[in-house]
Amino acid sequence: MKKQTTIFALGALLLTTIYSCSDNKAAVQQQAPQAVPVKAVQVQKQHISAIDEYAATVIPLNEVEIRPQISGYITQIFVKDGQQVKKGQKLYEVDRTKYVAAKEQAEANVAIAESNLARIKKDVERYERLIEQDAIAAQQLDYAKADLLSAQSQLTAAKAQLNSAETDLRYSTLTAPFAGTIGISNVRLGAQVSPGQPLLNTISSDDPILVNFTANEKEIPRFNRLMNAENNPDSLFTIQLGDGSIYPMPGELTIMDRAIGGQTGTIRLRVEFPNPNRDLVPGMSVSLRVINQDYGQQIVIPYKAVTEQMGEYFVYVVQNDNTVRQQKLKLGSLLGSNVAVRSGLEPGQKIVYEGIQKLRQGASVSAEIVSPK
Template sequence: MTNRIISALLFTSLSMTLWAADTPAPAVVVDQVKRVEVSSGFQTVGRVEATERVDILARVSGFLEKQSFVEGSDVTQGSELFLIEKDSYQIALQQAQAQLAGAQATQKNARTELTRAQALKKRNAVSQAQLDQKAAEYDQAKASVLQAQAGVKRAQLDLSYTQVTSPIAGRIGKANFSTGNLVTPSSGVLATVVNLDPIYVEISVSEKLLIDARRQGINTENPPFAPRLILADGSQYEHLGEFNFVDPEVDPNTDTIGVRATFPNPAHVLLPGQFVTVKIETKQPQFALTVPQSSVQKDREGFFVLAVDRNNIAQIRRVDVGEQFEGLWAIKSGLDQGDRIIVEGLQKAKPGKPVSPTQE
């Protein structure tokens, strides 16, 4: 009886050994540890602002005779935008010129009278009082000429204001007054011109990021960080910006500091008032060893991954992890570039046991 029991146990043990030997290694998916470029920085929301914005106003009163631009088009600096009727201002200029001519004639006559009186005084033919009177009349005539000259310049200036021009180059908006309307200096904005290239993006850095931002170079003196933009459709703006202004004070109401960056905008993709996501990253590329986040596990001792050696044996590798980004986890230590790690089938793999790896 005892021999039968011993024989049965030996048979069972041999069967299990043979079964274990025939059991295939579990299939897993592996990926290699890669060294990739990573970005260091943070994201925030910014608002696009025009570098220049000018409200066009009427500087003289009159009826609008002409609108010289197409709404929404680009205009050059000094180009004509509106024309105000100029007849009354031409008449005023002619009147001022006539007054100047009269004042100059009076001055010429006063100069002659003064010269004659000075000659007569040498012969004691006139009194000193008479000579002083002629000198005063000459000085008054000179003052009248100066006043008339100022009147001519004022009339010329008013006449020039009838041609309303753009002080900057940019894109003009909608006209608020049409031809035939009476406009005055108090009528309000005739139209607005904004400069769209380059363009500003203004952001507010929170108090928590303020100290770190200062340490990492968020300033206008050759900062190591540079801003990039993510547009509303999720695409990345093609041009890199640069910081040109940092507010010297913290806003006590929001505990933030204002920062402004300049971006090229040749295609006018960015428009004032729109919101964009601003990514503030290092100018110089930075690299790190990375693994998929799905491969990293954690126990009481810390983070680890299951690596596969040359003999396809699963091994625990303790790792020191860094930042997470785009589905990856930066590895500070514990792995080398090219190491194979399990990314799928972790529940089937056992440390120290063989696996059947398939490259992802």
């Protein structure tokens, strides 16, 4: 009887021990963190050319309004509307008749003044010889010298009148101040004109041509570096035209305005483009494309891998022990569904791509490495 009691006690103790171990194991299993299934990508570099775009306007390097300088009637128009012209080429002619006559009259007046001056000079020379011989009164020589000064002044006035007449005659023919394209004429043959009125036409240069745009004052250091750099990409500045096509020739940043606009907080800049085929027309609105610092071999990650907290950006990096760590990033340009990373990641690191919403700092993960779509 005593033996049976002992066996019964040992059995009860063994069962208690087994149940206790099972409860402890279950508790441990309940306390152990579950690995969160996620998808991850491996960080790598790729060649990119990220573009910033600015609204811009095409302007000519040179542009001049053609206006008359004298009065008269338009008697000749030497060019067609929209024609390309060379420097010095005739454009318009104002009736020359009275200006030719005025020039001839001025030339005659100069000739008379020169003849009169020559005669008085000889009189003065003769009177000077006679005065040495006491053959004439000194007053007569004084009168002759006064006449000489008057004759010299008359010649000067006559020459000035001739210059004025020649200028008016020259202004009767209006010529192109530089090579370019002339616009649509505002006058026709027989139109009456006066100094400054009306505007006859406008001529603008074609090649090279300029593109004006504005940038925020915060970008001034960047554009200063671009102006002074010696190894910029050849296609640093390009143009997208209104139909979506890309202008085939790159430009060069040439001018930054002297000051920031007080009302706008922006600064004006100018890029020069070759324009041999006149594809760029003054006044045209285009999109100026500027390669930014995200150029060349850069780290690129899926944008959906990024989380934002208080204006800062983070990703979850998968550690060697299959836990995750939040890593702060400095982002660059958006590239479709991807984004360039300027700092914060190194090639070869693994970052969570899907399942981010389930994670926290130090969480265990079961990561499936995938290629982002």
